[in-house]
Amino acid sequence: MNPWETDAEPEGFAALAAAGWPASRAAALARLHAFADRAGRAYAARRNFDWGPGRHTAVSGLSPYVRPRLIAEEELAAAALARHGWAAAEKFVQEVCWRTYWKGWLEQHPGVWDAYRAQCAEAESRRAADCAFARRLAGAEAGETGLEAFDVWARELAETGYLHNHARMWFASVWIFTLGLPWVLGAELFLRRLLDGDPASNTLSWRWVAGLHTRGKTYLARADNIAAYTEGRLHPSAGQLAATAPPLDEAAAPVRGPLPKGDATPGGRRILWLVTEEDLTPELWALDPARAVGAALLAPQPCPGEGEIVSRFRADALADARARLAAIPGLSPVSIRSARELADLAHARGAEALATPYIPVGPTRDRLADWAPVLEAAGLSLAQVQRPWDQAFWPHARAGFFQLKARMPKVLGELGLL
Template sequence: MTDPTENTPPPATRTHALERLRRFVPIAGRDYAARRNYDLGSQGHPDVSGLSPYLRHRLITEPEVIAAVLGRHSASTAEKFVQEVVWRTYWKGWLEMRPQVWADYRQGLSRVLNDGRHDDRLAAASAGQSGIDCFDAWMGELVTTGYLHNHARMWMASIWIFTLRLPWEAGADLFMRHLLDGDPASNTLSWRWVAGLQTQGKHYIARPDNITRYTEGRFAPKGLVTDAAPLSGPPHPPRRPLPADARPDPGLPTGILLTEEDLSPGFLFDDAQGPILGHAGLMSVAGRSPLPVADPVTAFTRDAMMDARARWSGRMGAPGPLSDDPAVIAAWAVELGLGQIVTPYAPTGPTMKALNMLEAMLSEVGITLIRRIRSYDQAAWPHATAGFFRFKEHIPALLGDILPDSVDKL
């Protein structure tokens, strides 16, 4: 549920996220199930929560959102919304077991950007000059607000791939550069699903009548391809084991490191650890793309980080640097005399890459990087072995872990 007066990205604060959640909860049950597919951008998307930018950075967490909704609705009534929240969890777990898919996407994107064959058509589509009215309007909304309804994302991806015949990697990258909730797992795997690469042989074709219906006549596009073969690609790579949670050493002087992947660090303090001397922030937003990331995305991410640091400053020791350079964080750790840095686990993507670089630097000076995995992720990710419909069989048990006394059977 978004504000129809908003033509710019929303505030990147937990307070704003909680207010959005409060306003959305009353319609999160049957109303949401009936209206969730309607893209009413001109009315401020009144039928969806607009919480994805906050969940993506964990200014608010999945268990918090689900608990709030199930405090008002039964699990069966709120089933569709709960599934939408858990989709992001599923994508993360799926990619975490198959990180080569992210690497392959980035390699494919590099090839597209270097070969130059599509440059003019990519520029036109990216500027909202495709000549397809709905596509161009959504492009304007994306650039202006950093947000798109999920149905519009599917329609755009389908038009990009099958009507405009542009490389899917370039479209996924466009979204990563402009979406406030741009996430390596959700974004990459959703584009692959539309193309027919994720559920291999099954693709998504945007139909004019579907667009007209779910935009309530705002658009009636002409000339869309409605019959196309799915893209082909190699089979999924083998699954790798999921990472194990790491525990801090209670005898070592400790620093806390925040990243944009998880800005609700309270769970880091559940275990005994050494004295917390300070905290720092590592930004990796520029790593979301080899091209410049949109200024609103960078600003939202930085503001979200600052909000989290302000809220938790009393628990995290003296403030240290906020930097996109792992070397700056390593130098801070040495200067502060840390024995370990504790940080929320960052799944596959640019933040993990930055943390891997930092870990190597810290290891050289005898400092340990401890990556803590949330219990929610530990419970959910092992079930992301196949498609979502198999994964969702485990949602009742997952909800039981979140709210053991408040969940009925789905």
């Protein structure tokens, strides 16, 4: 039984889901404040239960806000630690650190993202050419496979933009091992439909389920586990789910490269800030209003097939950031779509340099990949400034999660959070 069934707080999970996750920093902070009491031992005990759409009251539901950094990882950790102390908050902070681990790992293995994009394109070509395959995919995406549990998750995903972590694991496992569909198209579906769709957490979690991250170790969704953690709400019958999960293989193991260090904020100069969906909290940047002469907001580029609620969330999140930037004297934020528009705005404002919060591996970085020549020709350089949280944790995301986990107390101490 869901012990928080009568969760009636205005910022409770149910209210958040019913309102479709209002995309603002104020809503994110209110939700963190409302959830913080549950981020201790209660979270550790109940976080794996999936009580169904709108009823995930044992988890925070904060990921849509963390994804564009309407709220930051360190704010989640700080709230949980302040309320509960290390021993009780460890599990919650550890889950926040899973996100940091995936981000840091992908930074050091960017080829995995490129390979995923290439495989998506190949699989999409097959979808266009093979009618039977396209029909199977359409059935899975619409939640019309006849496998009740899977269909329930597919519909929850489409209708709310959120799935509980356990449901994401089951969904991915069934997609790959029971339905026999390509993992990359499952990952792509999540990216298009999740409010928190994230290139690192999503791609690498799918790879983990498929046995490509921890090589040879897969995740098998089992009927008894689903029944136990949905408290009987969903109960696939014997034989409906794949009985084994043979690991997928790929031609070459991911190659690790150097960890990008990030740049210092340009010193002593007039700076124009580039604001992207990767980080929408100027309150936490090293932004010196005395030297900032403007803010350029990169307009979102909808990805093909993106859910309407996702597009709306992205647009609203950016609008919220714009309003907060506009309140900082002298910034007068303006939307831009190209390197040319950015350079023109920089010149119009008399900027000598550009700065942006660091842009990690993913669609935004891909979009900006060919901007450098235009900016260079305009005499501008773009400094990418990393957050202290990322700088402290990412070096420990080289291999498995447990290396990072072992260093959590030390790093949190260095960051002044423990």
